[in-house]
Amino acid sequence: MLDGERGEAVALAMRLLTELGRIKGATHMIDIESAHIDGCIFYGQAGLDYANKLVSLGAKVVVPTTVNVGSMDLIHPGLVLEQTEHERTVANGARKIMQAYADMGVNQTWTCAPYQADVRPEFGKDIAWAESNAIVFANSVLGARTDRYGDFMDIASAITGKAPYAGLHIPENRVGHLILDCTSLSDRVKDLDILYPLLGYLAGHYAGTKNPVFVGLPSEIHEDKLKALGAASASSGGVGLFHIVGCTPEAPTLESVVANPSAIPTYVIDADLLQTTRDEVSTAIQGSKLDAVSLGTPHASFDEIKSLVDELSNGEQISPSVKFYINTGRTILKQATEAGYIKKLVDHSVQVVTDTCAYTAYIFKPGTKTVITNSGKVAHYVPANMGVDVVLATLAECVDSARKGVVTWDSDLFHG
């Protein structure tokens, strides 16, 4: 491939993979089953120049390839602000870079959660995925194997079908490095949706880029909760793989992922720590005026949209002073439209954002000061990225706050 026999684009991509493989200490290249591309978000002209160069050299993907969110909602473009010069630059760049990846033959999913609707990698298969939440979900919940790929190498793997044998492709690198002990939590707390982004946030904090192992959690946990855990752990830290003993596929027992549990650090997670962590993550105070609700980071699943419809159905309308957003992928949008849920959301003044996300595109209106979310990832990034205050809450608290127009949460949620 390096000699240009399969074209200049393949040769360029193979040079990149070979060099990265050398840097990571890989012994050889392996075949991959699928790729997920993150380089389609617009952070500047450089990424567009690279994508256009690949297109001009004739690049085409050779394995099933999904794409992450872009910086534009192609289905509802009016939702993305294009008022300032910077906003217009980003919106125009976003359209062009999304088109360049489309030209390379990707499946135009434009979602950060391709694993819930578009492609479901099998246990033990090697894949080359970028986007931190998708990486951690594929490795941990599905048991597929991907290293933590970033922008640019993702498409290089997609157009060659190859990846360096390094990192989390290697079984020895998939063992647990630290234990998070949740046994002291009550069954009620273990059932709370907010528990999972908080556990993720703590795991990222303790683990950095190592593999955390949870003990003391239920054997059946809805994958939306595991999605929230993974996304938060890959935001506060760089977690690419977690195990939950008795729940996730590579960890039927503690011994299957940790040879000698007493030789690695153990951190105890209790109700006090959860309380403190939620207070630390939230930058707004109880009773603040609420400007916006942001759900669906990572992109909402069909079940999450249904839960929101159920939550909104029994109670009063949301306050007219609050903007209510839920982000999802276009495949889920279609399914939820057919099921009648999207019409119900629109009837409740909820704006459905697709193809992008309220924290990567300019969705929040000027003057937005306080946002409530059920996403640990949004809570981690939004204060710095968007300059707004944020509160991490349960779905029920998000809806309740939206009805009152004021930030409201249970300050003693984790005890009892």
Added chain:
Amino acid sequence: MDKTISGVPLTYGKASGEVLFLDEPISFWGGVDLDGVIAEERHQQYKASCVGKVLVMTSSRGSSSGSFCLMELMRKNLAPVAIVITEPDGVICTGVLVGKETFGMDLPVIKVKLADLAEFKTGQNVTVLSQIDDAQAIIKAS
């Protein structure tokens, strides 16, 4: 007398500049602004410019979109001229490798031993040489 620190070549090239020593890792996504200045308020080198510097630190951290942002700084000629780190940092190296393929620009990145990092001090003049099987940083005597 000049002092030579040997290391491992991660990306290739030759460059000279003034050292900017970072006491803690930095994310090129969010941690460094569009003008190449450290923008993270809690960072000890907050407001220091990376432009044209030999950046010395243990590693980068945070989002893999750091590759994109480093490459954007290269495109605008606002990147460091060389980077000295202690880990085979995939995020930094990816940005540099793709920058070379797209713009034909070199930015040598070398890996040195953690113990050697203390030899570098902000303001020193350093030349970084990185080629196949050989990498060194030459610290000019002040």
